[in-house]
Amino acid sequence: MEVNISPVSEVKVKNKKKFQLPHVYVILFIMMALGFLATYLVPSGSFQRAETATGAKVIIPGTFEYGNNVNLTLFDFIFAIPNGMVQAGAIIFGGLMMGGLVAVLDKSGLLPLGVRKIASLLQSRTILVVPILMTPIAIFTNITGAMEMSLLYIPIIVPLVIKMGFDRFTGCALVLVSTVAGFATAVTAPATLGIAQQITELPLYSGALYRVTIFATMTTIGIAYVWRYARKIQRNPEFSYVYGDGKDQSFIDRETEDSSEKSSKRQKLAFIVLGLGIIVMLYGLFVWKWYFIELGGWYAFLGIAIGLICGMTPSRIAEVFHDGFKMMLLGVLLIGIARSISIILESGNILDTIVFGISRLVGSLPGELAAVGMLGIQGLFNFLVGSGSGQAMIMMPIMTGISDLLGVTRQTAVLAFQFGDGFTNVLYPTAGPFMATLALAHVGYSKWLKFILPLMGIWIVLCILFLVTAQLISWGAGLQ
Numbered sequence: 001m002e003v004n005i006s007p008v009s010e011v012k013v014k015n016k017k018k019f020q021l022p023h024v025y026v027i028l029f030i031m032m033a034l035g036f037l038a039t040y041l042v043p044s045g046s047f048q049r050a051e052t053a054t055g056a057k058v059i060i061p062g063t064f065e066y067g068n069n070v071n072l073t074l075f076d077f078i079f080a081i082p083n084g085m086v087q088a089g090a091i092i093f094g095g096l097m098m099g100g101l102v103a104v105l106d107k108s109g110l111l112p113l114g115v116r117k118i119a120s121l122l123q124s125r126t127i128l129v130v131p132i133l134m135t136p137i138a139i140f141t142n143i144t145g146a147m148e149m150s151l152l153y154i155p156i157i158v159p160l161v162i163k164m165g166f167d168r169f170t171g172c173a174l175v176l177v178s179t180v181a182g183f184a185t186a187v188t189a190p191a192t193l194g195i196a197q198q199i200t201e202l203p204l205y206s207g208a209l210y211r212v213t214i215f216a217t218m219t220t221i222g223i224a225y226v227w228r229y230a231r232k233i234q235r236n237p238e239f240s241y242v243y244g245d246g247k248d249q250s251f252i253d254r255e256t257e258d259s260s261e262k263s264s265k266r267q268k269l270a271f272i273v274l275g276l277g278i279i280v281m282l283y284g285l286f287v288w289k290w291y292f293i294e295l296g297g298w299y300a301f302l303g304i305a306i307g308l309i310c311g312m313t314p315s316r317i318a319e320v321f322h323d324g325f326k327m328m329l330l331g332v333l334l335i336g337i338a339r340s341i342s343i344i345l346e347s348g349n350i351l352d353t354i355v356f357g358i359s360r361l362v363g364s365l366p367g368e369l370a371a372v373g374m375l376g377i378q379g380l381f382n383f384l385v386g387s388g389s390g391q392a393m394i395m396m397p398i399m400t401g402i403s404d405l406l407g408v409t410r411q412t413a414v415l416a417f418q419f420g421d422g423f424t425n426v427l428y429p430t431a432g433p434f435m436a437t438l439a440l441a442h443v444g445y446s447k448w449l450k451f452i453l454p455l456m457g458i459w460i461v462l463c464i465l466f467l468v469t470a471q472l473i474s475w476g477a478g479l480q
Helices: 008-015 024-041 074-087 089-107 110-120 126-144 147-163 168-184 190-199 208-235 248-254 265-286 292-309 314-347 351-362 367-381 388-406 410-426 434-440 445-472
Strands: 049-051 057-059
Touching (some): 024 074, 057 388, 074 089, 089 110, 089 147, 089 190, 089 314, 110 147, 110 265, 126 147, 126 208, 147 168, 147 434, 168 208, 168 410, 168 445, 190 292, 190 410, 208 445, 265 292, 314 351, 314 388, 367 388, 367 410, 367 445, 388 410, 410 445, 434 445
16 A cells, blocks of 8 residues: 655645735625624714705714714624615616626727727827827726726737737736826716715715816826836837746737728717717716716617617627626625625714724824825725725715814815725735736736836825815815
């Protein structure tokens, strides 16, 4: 009889497991459990609130009082998740319909065709592909908040930039830098800015002019940064972060004969309908103040209309929408689960107590620095919860109370949330579709950090300057 004895070193290797961060569902469930436990350990309390001329209810500083503890039951904990899903139902619907529309644009060939058309016009000035592609990507993300689109951009854009003389790292940087610049400075993104302003009782999409200024600044710097890298690669390919690994060619090999740059009559008509649809959507956002119900319905209508125009059968459109739903499912479910955490804290009457405790920690800081502190808190919290809308559900009720107590305008508090949540989405492995995008582009995380950290430092300095300026000019003070 043979006995196999493994060497001690081999046993140690097998037993040694790398630490892996739990799934985001697990993280949120743990936070729910901690919130539920906190209702028994943290004393209940509340502030008095006053209603402003605009109807917003703001905390009156110095009025915090402890009250009788509210002991939640196990049923309160169990039912918090479905209640959170119900309260976030409109947001979930809008997010799913967005995924359906995007999937139709991809499967109908409109998205890859549009990118190829742009690239074909730049054969003599290939470096211009950087601003010409980054600008519309940033604008689209700024309006919709759909960072998940980066997963669709990579398979289309990376082969194109490689053919134009760059490397796949350039394509990856082009996509990620433009999407995060648009996302973190959103002017109308319903799932982040919209939720945050709704919770803080600010007019929907208010403060647009200042946010447009910030968006233009951050995006321009991001484009210049990627341009600088692309120009270096163009002059000397050996400067590439992925030079010589042989993986760039694999992206070109994947291109099929179906990647023709010619558009059919159906596709041309679909482009016209899409353009008109975007104009109506923008008018609805800014004038009619569309939110998730209206946007979700419009996304569904556009997706079905474009699918039919491009020759898809009703059943095929349904299948494509289903694929789009799957792409967005994780993100929208996180919103409902995150909302359940706020429900527990509110039901246990400890939300104001938490606000009171945090405000005492930073209460000695002037308003300008308090806003920067809020940015830091939000930036750290994004490591745990990668969903921007989920974070808004959890953190904005807390940030609203802190801003009222410390004299920070609510509009500035929302901006601190956007910055803290947004820019770290290309830094933390737990953030949104970031790691999946790197994987699609075959870019290593350590190489990405080496590239992005200098730009992140520039962006953070500008974030601080924009927050201090917002507080100095009392930005949005009349809206509280």
